[in-house]
Amino acid sequence: MSSDASGxxxxxxxxxxxxxxxxxRFAMLTAYDYLTARVLDEAGVPVLLVGDSLGMVVLGxxxxxxxxxxxxxxxxxxxxxxxxxxxxxxxxxxMSYQGSPDEAxxxxxxxxxxxxxxxxxxxxxxxxxxxxARLVGAGVPVMGHLGLTPQxxxxxxxxxxxxxxxxxxxxxxxxxxxxxxxxxxxxxLEAVPAxxxxxxxxxxxxxxxxxxxxxxxxxxVLVVSDMLGMTGGRLPRFxxxxxxxxxxxxxxxxxxxxxxxxxxxxGPEHTY
Ligand code: KIV
Numbered sequence: 001m002s003s004d005a006s007g008x009x010x011x012x013x014x015x016x017x018x019x020x021x022x023x024x025r026f027a028m029l030t031a032y033d034y035l036t037a038r039v040l041d042e043a044g045v046p047v048l049l050v051g052d053s054l055g056m057v058v059l060g061x062x063x064x065x066x067x068x069x070x071x072x073x074x075x076x077x078x079x080x081x082x083x084x085x086x087x088x089x090x091x092x093x094x095m096s097y098q099g100s101p102d103e104a105x106x107x108x109x110x111x112x113x114x115x116x117x118x119x120x121x122x123x124x125x126x127x128x129x130x131x132x133a134r135l136v137g138a139g140v141p142v143m144g145h146l147g148l149t150p151q152x153x154x155x156x157x158x159x160x161x162x163x164x165x166x167x168x169x170x171x172x173x174x175x176x177x178x179x180x181x182x183x184x185x186x187x188x189l190e191a192v193p194a195x196x197x198x199x200x201x202x203x204x205x206x207x208x209x210x211x212x213x214x215x216x217x218x219x220x221v222l223v224v225s226d227m228l229g230m231t232g233g234r235l236p237r238f239x240x241x242x243x244x245x246x247x248x249x250x251x252x253x254x255x256x257x258x259x260x261x262x263x264x265x266x267g268p269e270h271t272y
């Protein structure tokens with residue numbers, strides 16, 4: 001594999017597994033556009049997830065349920081163009097893989113062939129375990145996603161913590177083992193008690209990537225707009241904002257408007 005101008009070769013899913021073997025924690029962030037992908041890639045983030053959260057964050061839907069394959073491919077292409085080093089993972093949207101496995105295979109292939117992704121992410125277990133084996137066998141790396149699976153929001157009755165109680169926790173551990181045995185290279189664990197995060201992480205030899213799964217997973221992921229403090233409103237307990245981008249953008253927009261109104265912008269230095 002060739003290196004880029006900085007001498008860094010693009011990362012692969014095997015590098016992420018090696019991080020776990022070496023005990024190195026890593027971060028994943030969502031990205032939905034070229035510019036953000038460039039910035040995050042240059043900051044050294046090793047995995048960029050084009051999450052179907054884009055439905056809520058970028059497109060303004062109430063849930064991820066309405067997101068289409070074409071919307072996902074459009075944004076995955078943009079992120080792939082911005083990522084020089086990071087592994088790009090495309091989220092397969094609701095009902096693009098729950099029906100015919102043949103169709104799921106073709107759609108997963110589109111993420112790699114047409115959108116430049118390295119891997120796809122699928123939510124849940126059960127039939128998704130066999131599908132994972134099929135995709136991996138066909139050359140499509142698969143990231144699993146257990147715990148709170150937002151595509152199932154209507155069945156779950158809301159965005160609720162999962163895996164409370166021994167039976168539920170044991171089921172998630174079993175599902176994680178099954179996905180790993182089917183060839184998944186990593187597993188997202190969303191909104192589960194920290195003890196479930198710890199148990200799953202111990203049970204599988206591929207990285208667990210937590211979001212609201214406590215401190216003992218191998219990696220952590222956040223939605224980029226949450227991490228940047230851009231989202232606003234009531235956010236889940238696990239979100240930590242590392243900047244106040246909402247404030248920065250709002251202040252800049254207000255200052256720009258004020259300078260336009262006063263005639264201070266454009267000044268002579270901005271004028272031909
Ligand atoms: O869609 C998404 O952004 C996700 C992450 C929250 C893991 O699935």
